[in-house]
Amino acid sequence: MNFKTSSPSWPRAVAAVLRESSAGLAGGKATKTWDSKLYSAISGTLGEPWNLEKLLENQNCKGYGVPKGKEREQRASIRFKTTPMSTLMDVLRHRPGWVEVKDEGDWDFYWCDVSWLRENFDHTYMEEHVRISHFRNHYELTRKNYMVKNLKRFRKQLEREAGKLEAAKCDFFPKTFEMPCEYHLFVEEFRKSPGITWIMKPVAGSQGKGIFLFRRLKDIMDWRKGTAGKKLTSSEPQPARSTVNPSGGHDTRSSDEPKDEIPVENYVAQRYIENPYLIGGRKFDLRVYVLVMSYLPLRAWLYRDGFARFSNTRFTLSSIDDQYVHLTNVAVQKTSPDYHPKKGCKWMLQRFRQYLVSKHGPEAVETLFSDMDNIFIRSLQSVQKVIISDKHCFELYGYDILIDQDLKPWLLEVNASPSLTASSQEDYELKTCLLEDTLHIVDMEARLTGREKRVGGFDLMWNDGPVSSEDGAPDPSGLGNFVANTHLGRWGQVGRARGVGLERSHGGSVAQWLDCFKLIHNLPAV
Secondary structure (H helix, E strand, O other), rough: OOOOOOOOOHHHHHHHHHHHHOOOOOOOEOOOOOOHHHHHHHHHHHHHOOHHHHHHHHHHHHOOOOHHHHHHOOOOOOEEEEEEHHHHHHHHHHHHOOEEEEEEEEOOEEEEEEEHHHHHHHHOOOOOEEEEEEOOHHHHHHHHHHHHHHHHHHHHHHHHHOOOOHHHHOOOOOOOEEOOOOHHHHHHHHHHHHOOHHHEEEEEOOOOOEEEEOHHHHHHHHHHHHHHHHHOOOOOOOEEEEEEEEOOOOOEEOOOOOOOOOOOOEEEEEOOOOOOOOOOOEEEEEEEEEEEEOOEEEEEEEEEEEEEEEOOOOOOOOOOHHHHHHHOHHHOOOOOOOOOOOOOOOEEEEHHHHHHHHHHHHHHHHHHHHHHHHHHHHHHOOOOOOOOOOOOOOOEEEEEEEEEOOOOOOEEEOOOOOOOOOOOHHHHHHHHHHHHHHHHHHHOOOOOOOOOOOOEEEEEEEEEOEEEEEOOOOOOOOOOOOEOOOOOOOOOOOOOOEEEEEOOOOOOOOHHHHHHHHHHHHHOOO
16 A cells, blocks of 8 residues: 555644654655654554554544644644653653653643642643643542532433433432531431441542441441541542632632531541442452543543452451452552462453453443443533633543442542552553553644544543444434444453554454453452
8 A cells, every 4th residue: 555645635743744754655665664753643643553544534534532723733842740650751751752841840741630730720821732631620520529419410400401211320329428517318318228338438538548338327426526537547638619600700619618516527428339240259340541631512532441450358248347358449459468469459341341241241241331431421511510621631530430230330439640550560551551542632742633533542432422433423312323432341442552553362252251261260369
């Protein structure tokens, strides 16, 4: 196949790189050495640099991704700044043309932590091209109490506007009460179903810190008096919530008035899922990555890969005090005396999906993953009108999903700063590819055409409306043959080594079954 850089069917970003690349093209054929710029440009355009024919096909597709509008200026050098994180730092330093800025130097791209955001965002001037890794009030979705409040409000809105059936699509989070302000409502609910298990979580905690299970009201009364709370690890302080006032501006006020008589931090009391789906007798949850580039309009990408996090001890309800049974956080599990560093406690999502297909069939698994897609979209819609959608911001969310024995997915929480620390080589490769593809979509180099539905391992699932995996206009009515552009955990469609496109081939169903069999037996021993 001959490639002509002057052809109008080639995206400008790729054509420009080919013309100036030292490797370039020789006599209409690609040379053996591919410039890293060329790889970035092609992968940014296709998400599949090994399938060049699709480059031509994409020119006839409907516009997706970032609208072009005014042409963005291509930048040869990107000044970046970040907090020290090994995997993220590796990716940023290996990216062609990106230069690290230290101390107080000017930057174009900042992968910041939320504490910096809270203290500096409102006082920082950003030029048109600058990008930062969080939305100003990201906590509307990522703090457990705010997330539940927004989901409850959104569910009531749907019931008013579209009826109970539509509102029922938001029934994917357990019954939850904010403590201590909803303590009396919680007690009323608690007494309706005595003996069931509840779980207490700090609203801004992470890595399993401060979490405990209980079945007796006395346990929560001790916590309310502060005796239990003193034993727990304190969370970060409550941020001031930004809300939209009638004039369109933003008011900043604290959502929780100080309560002198209750000197404990805010928690949520949540009904514990007592029938989790088990594999090898062990509980697990799923970590799924969603990238949001804008809230107005809502534009969100779903990553094809992720992982299941397993507990290290067989599940039982007879011991609610054992954190190794009930908490799947890697930070907790790696402290277990039986933890095996080489085996770890994770499965990649594509392996997990194949295991479910072998047990329940493809139709049941397709329904499960479609229900998970619904969780991602509805949760984002629930905060769409309250998140400050600044054009300089993007957010990589880490969703935690629990599946019960009926194959129903439950949203546990959404993380604004999902861990980018690798616990194994496989985990390192996943997070490296995740971050590289995130940077392709953020597109500091202005290489994307604006028509992409896939970039690396990301699929555009919502672009001010549902995105179809087929060419042509979306059909959100559901009356046609609409197929959502989501491919979470699918075989043969995930897995790119750094700078190299590859398809994972498992040689058919026999090899896939053998792979699952090996995985089950490689779970940590009890």
